[in-house]
Amino acid sequence: MKAVAYSIKPFEKEYLARANQKKHDITLISNSLSLETTVYAEGKDAVIVFTNDDVSASVISRLAQLGIKYITTRSSGTDHIDKQEAAKHNIKLSNVPSYSPQAIAEHTVALALALSRHLIQADKNSRQFNFRNDELIGFNFSGKTVGIIGLGNTGLAVANIFHGMGCNVLGYDIVPSRKASFVKLSGLDNLVAASDVISLHIPLTEDTRRLIDSETIKQMKDGVMLINTSRGALVDTTDILEALDRGKVGYLGMDVYEHEKGLFFEDHANDKEQDLLLKKLMDYPNVIITPHQAYLTREALQEIANQTIKNLDLWQANKCVGKACICEKNCNRNELKVTSTH
Secondary structure, three states, X not given: OEEEEOOOOHHHHHHHHHHHOOOOEEEXXXXXXXXXXXXHHOOOXXXXXXXXXXXXXXXXXXXXXXXXXXXXXXXXXXXXXXXXXXXXXXOEEEOOOOOOHHHHHHHHHHHHHHHHXXXXXXXXXXXXOOOOOOOOOOOOOOOOEEEEEXXXXXXXXXXXXXXXXXXXXXXXXXXXXXXXXXXXXXXXXXXXXXXXXXXXXXXXXXXXXXXXXXXXXXXXXXXXXXXXXXXXXXXXXXXXXXHHHHXXXXXEEEOOOOOOOOXXXXXXXXOOOOOHHHHHHHOOOOEEEOOOOOOOOHHHHHHHHHHHHHHHHHHHOOXXXXXXXXXXXXXXXXXXXXXXXO
């Protein structure tokens, strides 16, 4: 199969090459997908994208004109893809349904620990040979209540780590059967009100967009810690800024940002105009923002590459990609029967 992979970073190449083993003819380019860069898809069967790529209706329509039959994203999140437009053009879609939940989970807890113990400020002070401890008082996680919103593979991995630290773990999920023995299932309102730490692990949909807004924040404990390693638009940034000003939110850790598209994954240090909301957030000493790197471990990168190539393999064999299928209309019964062992 001939494919073009957009938004490829230098560190991804070895993992994709190891997974592909020269089975598919894949052109790797650093450009992100846009109307202008669809030209690179001419003569290809498939397009491989990432979360920062433009996979909107107009772009998909152009890809269809160029003969593209398949689009696969190197992410579990799929909110950047217009599925209805793809279905209209009979373009099949796939993602990476899950990959190294431990990578995201460990980054989530790293943010929480760094915030609670003021590690960024401590390191900054120490590098200036300022070894005073006055403003570095933290808190123990043992005995605290941690609320996990979303009990998929990643949410459960986060819950497991916090449980191991001696925390009481509350969990909310629209599929309540997803649980572990140490997670106490809770309604969303109760979880938000009872938790000292709240961690988000849900996909971005119209129902979850800005789930954390002024109304939700009102229900939280004063000084609550909020961690988001899922999707930036789950949180209303303006409302969070107000909550930080009032001390309602005492700690904020974000690996994602509501307006990160076109910003994260690139160096904007020398831009004359910079995102004002993001700059305001980074002025707070009790805020840590990382550049959408929670997934960025060697293990996760290889799993992402493996699944991406597996999706191409199955499509080339005229099979459904199974759990990786994100088509508006899922695979038909015959295809599912063929691939039931995968």
